Amino acid sequence: MSPGPVRVTNIPGAGGGVGYAHAVTQRSNHANVFFSASPATTLRLAQGQFGHLTVDDVRWIGAVGTEYGIIAVSRDSHWQNLADLMADWERDPSSIVVAGGSAAAGQDHMKVMLLARAAGIIPGQVRYVPFDGGGEAITALLGGFVSIFPGEASEAEAQLEAGNVRVLAVLSPERIPGPMADVPTAREQGYDVVWITWRGFYVPGEISDQEYARWTETMRALNASNEWLELREANRLRPFAIVGVEFEEFVRNQVSDLEQLSRDIGLIRD
Numbered sequence: 001m002s003p004g005p006v007r008v009t010n011i012p013g014a015g016g017g018v019g020y021a022h023a024v025t026q027r028s029n030h031a032n033v034f035f036s037a038s039p040a041t042t043l044r045l046a047q048g049q050f051g052h053l054t055v056d057d058v059r060w061i062g063a064v065g066t067e068y069g070i071i072a073v074s075r076d077s078h079w080q081n082l083a084d085l086m087a088d089w090e091r092d093p094s095s096i097v098v099a100g101g102s103a104a105a106g107q108d109h110m111k112v113m114l115l116a117r118a119a120g121i122i123p124g125q126v127r128y129v130p131f132d133g134g135g136e137a138i139t140a141l142l143g144g145f146v147s148i149f150p151g152e153a154s155e156a157e158a159q160l161e162a163g164n165v166r167v168l169a170v171l172s173p174e175r176i177p178g179p180m181a182d183v184p185t186a187r188e189q190g191y192d193v194v195w196i197t198w199r200g201f202y203v204p205g206e207i208s209d210q211e212y213a214r215w216t217e218t219m220r221a222l223n224a225s226n227e228w229l230e231l232r233e234a235n236r237l238r239p240f241a242i243v244g245v246e247f248e249e250f251v252r253n254q255v256s257d258l259e260q261l262s263r264d265i266g267l268i269r270d
Contacts, residue, residue, distance in 0.1 A: 031211040046258035062219035065237030069171035069195035093125035099146035101134035123265035154236040216244040
């Protein structure tokens, strides 16, 4: 843990690409700086959206929590479960419009592309409208302008508790506790789709092994602390503690898997 205050700097641009480039080109051997990451980072790396930069240009220190994707519709929707939705979607893919809080080919888009592929729908037939964040996408859903919101559990919990949306599936390996405890997973309903939105960190790629070890030990201590447990729960994150070499392997495998998935559904063409 930090012995003193930590200065936080937001580096916007290119969905994390500007920050990633900054870590590689401007901070390559700076041992006292670290950067946040999520599947948005690995997805863009997989799709080559960070230019010539690769997953091996930095060192991945650990994940501290996760949440899971969901498939939600408005409370007025006639779809009562995922099977109802998928039956209509398979029958007429062009009739259903999806709104997400990520850009085209981003996380929310990928969730429904994977679900469509699992149902035998040609991914290119998915009608996806990107919004600037999940809040705007949910507003479009509640306004009746779109049919589906493929967001994160935390984005939909308040609307679910207020009775404004119906969550048809969680994209988790098993059911999640809390307001969505009774919502079945996509796997339970016959669609093998999981989307884990982990939260983690990386450091510049040219720091020493000793400095990297210091970071991984700090991450392990954080994950084991009661203070972080309370903060994680307050921020609606689920346990997901992977650190060091195991996390590096996890990230590399995810980039490889997402690259292949992006090719399979037509987002990457040689």
